[in-house]
Amino acid sequence: MCLGVPGKVMQIMVHGIARVDVKGNQTDISIRLTPEVQIGDYVLIHAGFAMEIIDEEAAAETMLYIEELLQYD
Amino acid sequence: MKVDRVLMAHGSGGLMSQELIDEVFKKTWNNPYLDPMLDGALLDLPPGRAAMSTDSFVITPLFFPGGDIGKLSICGTVNDLVACGARPLYLSTALIIEEGLPLSDLKKIAQSMAQTAQEAGVSLVTGDTKVVEKGSADRLFINTTGIGIIPPGIDYRPSRIQAGDQIIVTGFVGDHGLSILAQREGLSFATPAVSDCAPLVSIGRALEKYGDAVRCMRDPTRGGLATVLNELAQQAKLGVFIQEQKIPVSSTVQGACNMLGLDPLYMANEGKMVICVAREKALEVLADLKNLPEAQASAVIGEAMTEPAGMVLLETELGAKRILGMLEGEHLPRIC
Amino acid sequence: MTKDKSYLKHLLQEIRNETREVSLMEVCGTHTMAIARSGIHNLVPSNLKLLSGPGCPVCVTAQGDIDAVIELVKNPGITLLTFGDMMRVPGTESSLQEERSQGADIRVVYSPMDALTAAKNLPDREVVFLGIGFETTAPTVGITIEEAMKNGIRNFSVLSLHKLVPPALEIIFSDPDINVDGMICPGHVAAVTGVEPYRLLAETSNKPFVITGFEAKDILEGIVMLLRQLHRYEARVEIQYRSVVKKEGNLVAQATLERVFQAAGARWRGLGYIPESGLELRPIYQMMDARKKFDIPEIDDVPIKGCACGEVLTGKITPRDCALFGKGCTPLRPIGPCMVSQEGACAAYYRYTPLRD
Numbered sequence: 001m002c003l004g005v006p007g008k009v010m011q012i013m014v015h016g017i018a019r020v021d022v023k024g025n026q027t028d029i030s031i032r033l034t035p036e037v038q039i040g041d042y043v044l045i046h047a048g049f050a051m052e053i054i055d056e057e058a059a060a061e062t063m064l065y066i067e068e069l070l071q072y073d
Numbered sequence: 074m075k076v077d078r079v080l081m082a083h084g085s086g087g088l089m090s091q092e093l094i095d096e097v098f099k100k101t102w103n104n105p106y107l108d109p110m111l112d113g114a115l116l117d118l119p120p121g122r123a124a125m126s127t128d129s130f131v132i133t134p135l136f137f138p139g140g141d142i143g144k145l146s147i148c149g150t151v152n153d154l155v156a157c158g159a160r161p162l163y164l165s166t167a168l169i170i171e172e173g174l175p176l177s178d179l180k181k182i183a184q185s186m187a188q189t190a191q192e193a194g195v196s197l198v199t200g201d202t203k204v205v206e207k208g209s210a211d212r213l214f215i216n217t218t219g220i221g222i223i224p225p226g227i228d229y230r231p232s233r234i235q236a237g238d239q240i241i242v243t244g245f246v247g248d249h250g251l252s253i254l255a256q257r258e259g260l261s262f263a264t265p266a267v268s269d270c271a272p273l274v275s276i277g278r279a280l281e282k283y284g285d286a287v288r289c290m291r292d293p294t295r296g297g298l299a300t301v302l303n304e305l306a307q308q309a310k311l312g313v314f315i316q317e318q319k320i321p322v323s324s325t326v327q328g329a330c331n332m333l334g335l336d337p338l339y340m341a342n343e344g345k346m347v348i349c350v351a352r353e354k355a356l357e358v359l360a361d362l363k364n365l366p367e368a369q370a371s372a373v374i375g376e377a378m379t380e381p382a383g384m385v386l387l388e389t390e391l392g393a394k395r396i397l398g399m400l401e402g403e404h405l406p407r408i409c
Numbered sequence: 410m411t412k413d414k415s416y417l418k419h420l421l422q423e424i425r426n427e428t429r430e431v432s433l434m435e436v437c438g439t440h441t442m443a444i445a446r447s448g449i450h451n452l453v454p455s456n457l458k459l460l461s462g463p464g465c466p467v468c469v470t471a472q473g474d475i476d477a478v479i480e481l482v483k484n485p486g487i488t489l490l491t492f493g494d495m496m497r498v499p500g501t502e503s504s505l506q507e508e509r510s511q512g513a514d515i516r517v518v519y520s521p522m523d524a525l526t527a528a529k530n531l532p533d534r535e536v537v538f539l540g541i542g543f544e545t546t547a548p549t550v551g552i553t554i555e556e557a558m559k560n561g562i563r564n565f566s567v568l569s570l571h572k573l574v575p576p577a578l579e580i581i582f583s584d585p586d587i588n589v590d591g592m593i594c595p596g597h598v599a600a601v602t603g604v605e606p607y608r609l610l611a612e613t614s615n616k617p618f619v620i621t622g623f624e625a626k627d628i629l630e631g632i633v634m635l636l637r638q639l640h641r642y643e644a645r646v647e648i649q650y651r652s653v654v655k656k657e658g659n660l661v662a663q664a665t666l667e668r669v670f671q672a673a674g675a676r677w678r679g680l681g682y683i684p685e686s687g688l689e690l691r692p693i694y695q696m697m698d699a700r701k702k703f704d705i706p707e708i709d710d711v712p713i714k715g716c717a718c719g720e721v722l723t724g725k726i727t728p729r730d731c732a733l734f735g736k737g738c739t740p741l742r743p744i745g746p747c748m749v750s751q752e753g754a755c756a757a758y759y760r761y762t763p764l765r766d
Contacts (some may be wrong), residue, residue, distance in 0.1 A: 002597030033297025048520020059652030393448020405493030
């Protein structure tokens with residue numbers, strides 16, 4: 001329950017809609033759940049809505065945390 | 074008053090029917106077989122084993138990026154003949170037109186059929202048109218039936234597939250299915266994906282010289298690559314082993330499918346072939362295919378195996394093996 | 410690419426080194442699918458069991474609720490818009506797919522906002538959107554309802570069958586027969602709710618909870634994090650899916666849920682009635698509430714003989730243990746919820762797991 005894909009915000013339109021690019025495909029989604037979003041941000045898209053702004057740096061943290069312990073195995 | 078739509082009268086066999094045929098079809102499709110306008114076509118068939126194939130086309134919308142129902146109707150039957158190992162020669166066509174279809178649309182489609190037929194080196198030799206009441210057909214249905222001759226030494230049948238044979242797909246999968254989907258009501262997204270609709274006569278020709286080293290060809294139309302692989306496995310009574318990473322899928326198609334919850338392996342293709350080749354000839358065949366504009370992105374994606382008979386095994390990115398099944402029911406967008 | 414591959418190998422190796430009997434449960438249909446499609450089942454050691462819980466909102470939609478929707482669409486003035494997932498779910502005698510073939514106006518949409526657009530374009534129809542999904546999807550429907558109200562779209566309404574994940578998890582952990590050692594938590598649901606509901610559950614159940622994403626790498630990382638907690642006898646909530654899940658969740662989405670919906674009892678296929686586990690529209694939105702607008706009745710579920718979905722959904726048995734699995738019940742002719750949706754435990758198992766059993 002929760003198919004979500006990353007997309008890049010290309011344009012912010014009126015009425016809480018943004019145009020996003022998902023690997024070359026473009027679609028208009030609602031940004032009412034992520035009103036602080038800006039052009040160039042990557043967002044997680046679910047059912048035509050931006051659900052979260054994706055933080056790639058944070059994503060890397062998990063890997064570092066796991067790898068720390070891997071070295072001692 | 075100029076008539077700009079197809080009317081019931083156009084189907085009643087009288088003057089208006091003749092007008093329709095003259096104006097829309099005869100001008101664009103003229104060839105020595107069609108021109109006499111007999112009840113059927115009198116054909117000169119070269120010697121050899123004949124192949125025949127039929128297909129009906131009911132696609133909506135009629136016009137889509139990369140083609141239209143007319144182009145599709147020629148490619149579909151031509152490619153089925155190519156898959157049989159034949160050189161396609163003659164096509165018949167029957168159109169069922171819903172009253173009210175704009176004549177300009179019909180003309181465009183007829184043009185497209187003529188153009189595609191020329192590209193494919195086939196002649197449209199006989200046809201039929203019927204007009205039905207509004208609501209009885211979704212704007213236009215087309216059937217095409219084709220005949221071709223199979224050169225000696227060619228015998229494409231799944232029962233000829235042997236364990237160890239290599240499986241090649243001639244390019245990116247899912248483009249046609251995606252480009253059609255994007256036109257659907259209720260799914261508003263724009264995709265650069267364009268239908269790959271194309272006649273594949275050149276592929277058939279390129280493979281002729283390999284004779285019986287080529288076991289079998291299939292075009293992965295409805296149901297996509299996964300469905301065709303399953304059909305081959307079932308008909309050959311062999312297992313088919315595929316490596317997910319080797320299947321050519323464009324990132325655009327993958328991205329759109331991820332978003333909609335669809336799987337590119339089940340999306341239709343109208344300009345691709347799946348080919349089973351003897352192992353020792355596979356690389357040569359691949360090199361020849363890659364020289365053709367219609368097959369530049371060809372790739373070996375797997376091979377036939379003795380077990381598990383009748384099933385398709387997919388090796389995932391993690392190196393695990395799982396079953397790749399047939400399409401069940403409609404392939405619908407999901408959110409889960 | 411090489412770095413990625415070797416990292417994945419390390420994760421798999423650590424998982425393969427696990428020798429104890431461990432059962433980990435995921436409660437998200439998307440996780441079930443992702444695990445099945447990436448073949449993780451076939452890579453983990455046989456002492457590590459990956460169970461599939463009641464996290465498929467499609468699967469857990471009560472049969473009686475489907476029957477009620479089918480009654481609704483028999484009304485010729487109704488246009489029903491739904492996510493594709495729901496089309497094949499069986500009611501007692503029919504499904505939305507079958508009703509459509511009989512002439513009911515049922516259309517598939519990708520977003521609830523598409524349903525609102527349809528309502529604007531079809532002023533002479535009563536447009537009903539079938540609201541399915543957990544805390545990830547409900548806020549999107551909430552925003553749509555507010556838009557509809559704001560713009561005075563009177564022919565639009567929502568039939569809410571939305572459900573909440575934590576109450577179902579509470580049922581699982583309060584059952585003494587349940588044997589689950591750790592939870593793979595739904596990443597996108599948690600992106601909305603934040604960690605708090607899972608932190609509480611981890612505390613009360615004394616088991617580790619890891620909020621996990623949906624790529625193969627995410628799932629492997631999540632499993633590793635759970636195994637490490639188990640080794641250290643920890644029972645905390647952790648976030649694997651850091652790119653998207655913040656501790657506090659999405660406050661705007663939470664506020665939307667709060668404004669538009671209130672908790673109500675709901676029937677879960679396979680689990681029965683769970684209080685405060687569903688979402689209904691608040692009274693101020695009653696014009697948008699299809700249940701009230703069309704007086705949709707509560708239709709009782711007809712129990713299906715031999716269906717063991719309740720036990721599969723709570724991880725007590727695996728799909729293969731069910732007598733109907735593959736015999737009366739297949740993805741093409743599903744009987745219970747676990748086979749119904751593509752990502753139900755049984756459907757995923759049937760489709761993807763060969764041969765090694």
